[in-house]
Structures are given as C-alpha cells and as structure tokens.
Amino acid sequence: MKDTKLAAAAPGLGSMGIAVNTTPRDGAHPLRRIAAVLWRSDLRFARSGWQRVALALAALGALVLWLLPQAVVNDPLSLLHAQSVRIFYMVDDLQLSQLPSSFAGLLVAIAIGRAIFVIIVGLLDLLLYRRVTGRAFDWESMINVSLVNGFLMLSGVFVLANDGLRSLLAHYDRLLASVPTLVDLNGALALVVAALIGDFCFYWSHRLCHSNRFLWNLGHIHHHRNRNLTQLTCAIEPPLMLLQAAGGISLLMLPLLSKLFTTDIHSAGLALIVMMLADTWTDPSHSTAMYALESKSRLLKSLRRVLVTVGVHFVHHSREVEGRYGTGCNFGARLSIWDRLFGTYAEPGDAIPETGLFDPKADLCVNPLRYLLLPYARMGLELRGNAWRDWPRILFGRVDYEPPNPVRMSH
Ligand SMILES: [Zn+2]
Numbered sequence: 538m539k540d541t542k543l544a545a546a547a548p549g550l551g552s553m554g555i556a557v558n559t560t561p562r563d564g565a566h567p568l569r570r571i572a573a574v575l576w577r578s579d580l581r582f583a584r585s586g587w588q589r590v591a592l593a594l595a596a597l598g599a600l601v602l603w604l605l606p607q608a609v610v611n612d613p614l615s616l617l618h619a620q621s622v623r624i625f626y627m628v629d630d631l632q633l634s635q636l637p638s639s640f641a642g643l644l645v646a647i648a649i650g651r652a653i654f655v656i657i658v659g660l661l662d663l664l665l666y667r668r669v670t671g672r673a674f675d676w677e678s679m680i681n682v683s684l685v686n687g688f689l690m691l692s693g694v695f696v697l698a699n700d701g702l703r704s705l706l707a708h709y710d711r712l713l714a715s716v717p718t719l720v721d722l723n724g725a726l727a728l729v730v731a732a733l734i735g736d737f738c739f740y741w742s743h744r745l746c747h748s749n750r751f752l753w754n755l756g757h758i759h760h761h762r763n764r765n766l767t768q769l770t771c772a773i774e775p776p777l778m779l780l781q782a783a784g785g786i787s788l789l790m791l792p793l794l795s796k797l798f799t800t801d802i803h804s805a806g807l808a809l810i811v812m813m814l815a816d817t818w819t820d821p822s823h824s825t826a827m828y829a830l831e832s833k834s835r836l837l838k839s840l841r842r843v844l845v846t847v848g849v850h851f852v853h854h855s856r857e858v859e860g861r862y863g864t865g866c867n868f869g870a871r872l873s874i875w876d877r878l879f880g881t882y883a884e885p886g887d888a889i890p891e892t893g894l895f896d897p898k899a900d901l902c903v904n905p906l907r908y909l910l911l912p913y914a915r916m917g918l919e920l921r922g923n924a925w926r927d928w929p930r931i932l933f934g935r936v937d938y939e940p941p942n943p944v945r946m947s948h
C-alpha cells in the first residue's frame with residue numbers, strides 16, 4: 538500500500554494555494570463542515586477486525602460496479618439477440634441481417650468472447666497483481682475509482698437523455714446529409730479504410746486532450762490520475778462534457794470523414810474475423826497481467842508494429858517518460874501507425890511503468906470526492922486568483938501554461 542501511505546502526507550486542498558481553505562470556521566454551516574471532512578478523509582481500511590469485513594464488502598461492491606460498464610459496453614447477453622456487432626473500435630457497428638446466419642452467429646460468438654475476455658483479464662489483474670508488480674493490490678484505489686465511474690456513468694445517462702444535446706446532434710446529422718460522397722469502397726479494403734479513419738480521428742482528439750487545458754483539466758485528467766493502474770482501477774471520463782472526452786471530438790469528425798469515404802464492410806468476409814480478433818486482443822489495454830505476458834513474448838511484442846497493444850497504451854499512462862514524450866505519447870486507440878507517422882510513438886520497456894500524472898506532487902485523490910472534483914476546484918481557483926485577461930489562457934491555453942498567479946495546489 539505504498540501509495541495510500543503516501544496519500545496520508547499528500548497535500549489536500551486545505552493546506553495549500555491561494556484562497557484555499559477547507560477547514561470551516563467555527564459556526565460554519567453543518568453541510569460545509571461535512572464536505573470539508575469528506576474532502577480531507579482518506580478512504581483507507583485496516584486489514585483487521587470490522588474494517589477487514591467492511592473492506593471485503595466495499596471491494597465486492599466495487600467489483601460489481603466494475604462489471605456494470607463491461608456489461609453496458611459489451612452487453613454479452615443482448616448480443617444473443619443482436620442486430621449488430623462491433624467489429625473494430627471507432628468503426629460503425631456491422632448490421633447482421635445482411636449476412637448468412639451461420640457467419641453472423643460466428644461474429645456474435647466472437648463478440649461474446651471479447652466481453653468475457655475483458656472480465657477474465659480484470660480478474661487476472663486482481664489475482665496476479667502482487668506477482669507482477671511486487672505490491673499488494675490496491676483495493677482502496679479500486680473502490681475509489683469504481684465509485685467515481687459509477688457516478689460518471691449515471692451522469693452519462695442524464696446527458697444522453699438531454700433534449701438540447703439531441704437536437705444539436707440532429708442538426709449535425711442534417712449537415713452530414715449535405716456532404717457528398719467522394720469514394721465508394723467495399724469489402725476488406727472498406728474495413729481497413731474505416732479502421733484507419735476511426736483511429737486517425739481518435740488519435741488527434743486524444744492528442745488534443747493532452748495539449749489543451751480545457752480538454753485536459755475538465756475531463757481526460759480523470760483517466761490518467763491513478764497511480765495503481767490496472768484493468769480494474771481504470772477511470773472512465775466524464776460524459777457530462779462529451780467533447781472533452783477522448784473520442785468525443787472524433788465522434789464529430791468520424792461521420793464526416795466516413796461520409797466522404799462511404800464504406801460498406803458487409804462483404805469483408807475473413808477480414809471481419811481478423812479485425813474482431815485484433816480488437817479483442819487490444820480491448821483490455823490497462824491490464825498489468827497482460828503487460829507482463831506481452832513483455833515475455835517476442836510474438837506479442839511484434840504486434841506493436843501495427844497495434845496499440847497493452848504495452849503501448851501503458852506507456853501512454855506512464856509518468857516516467859521524458860524528453861519529447863514528456864507531454865504525452867502513444868495516443869492511438871487500436872493502431873500504432875499514427876503515432877509512428879506523427880513522431881509520438883514510444884516503445885514500451887519490459888518493466889511495467891509507474892503510472893499517474895507527470896506532476897510529482899500530484900494529489901493521490903484518496904477519496905472519490907477529491908478524485909472527481911479536484912481538477913474543477915483547481916481551475917476555479919485559478920480563475921478566481923487571476924485577472925480576466927488571463928482567463929482565456931487559463932481555460933483554453935496549453936496544458937503546461939502557468940497563470941501569473943499560480944494556484945499552489947497539486948493536480
Ligand atoms: Zn490520454
């Protein structure tokens with residue numbers, strides 16, 4: 538529990554920065570006092586007595602909460618009656634009705650296998666964590682992240698049910714309808730082009746999330762903060778701001794590019810299976826167990842030439858990278874070719890890198906409240922402590938921009 542011990546000494550809001558004080562005055566509103574206590578408290582259980590039982594129950598709840606998004610994303614049960622399946626990340630789902638039923642059944646079986654594979658990998662991370670990393674599994678981190686993810690998923694339901702957002706998307710659909718199709722593609726070539734377009738869009742939106750303060754501080758930072766990254770302790774991003782989530786911008790770019798290159802992948806045949814298997818292998822991209830396996834196999838390492846394997850993505854989460862990779866590397870979702878082409882590729886080493894933020898003083902976010910709200914609180918304080926003329930750069934400047942009156946609070 539190296540990190541949670543560190544957490545006790547980690548600076549919280551109360552001890553640092555301009556106009557930061559979470560110690561309420563005598564006579565402060567009770568709610569404010571409760572909020573201050575919650576903000577400062579460290580979610581940490583002793584490994585004995587009733588706390589051990591409480592930890593076991595909380596960990597079980599966290600595991601169920603973790604399984605929930607796996608079910609939402611992959612939905613193995615509904616796949617049995619599926620109308621469509623995902624072939625490759627960021628490629629439009631394939632409608633099954635136009636395929637022979639035996640072939641459609643095979644694709645559904647692979648999709649179910651993909652969902653089960655992610656769950657098995659998550660459980661292997663749990664079982665093999667100490668063997669792979671030499672540290673005990675960080676149960677508190679998993680509970681923290683699961684609570685945060687649970688909240689973010691809930692907020693996503695409200696966002697997607699929002700009429701304003703829906704009408705905005707309807708406008709975009711109408712705009713797309715007016716875009717002409719330039720190239721018509723079919724079969725395996727269509728599938729490859731669709732995968733290239735999808736990953737290209739993801740690459741640039743993800744890279745933008747790492748360079749723009751607004752996109753980074755108000756969203757993508759959540760995904761990067763955990764110092765004990767595994768498939769079970771991986772934070773999703775706030776869906777409240779669709780555009781700042783990695784992939785959010787590409788969701789807008791993708792249909793546009795796809796419209797220019799209309800691609801019909803139904804007749805792709807064997808290529809559909811190959812791409813689905815590649816998608817399955819790269820899906821659990823935050824697994825320490827898979828990192829250990831990959832680092833021992835020359836064959837698996839060779840996949841890095843084309844695919845964003847778990848090793849490649851883990852380096853993206855590293856806080857050890859230096860030099861030209863210091864502001865980020867390996868931005869692709871499934872294909873490593875864009876990073877290689879645009880000079881942001883970093884080859885993984887055999888040892889699993891330390892993960893987390895580049896800032897060595899970064900807050901360890903020892904409770905879900907702080908995990909969720911710290912970036913927003915920090916940006917709010919930066920705005921409050923600086924002149925209006927600095928606000929555009931505080932909000933939308935480069936990630937490494939430091940305002941004239943900096944907030945002495947860690948990320
Ligand atoms: Zn990232």
Ligand SMILES: [Zn+2]
Nearest residue numbers: 760823850854
């Ligand atoms: Zn990630």
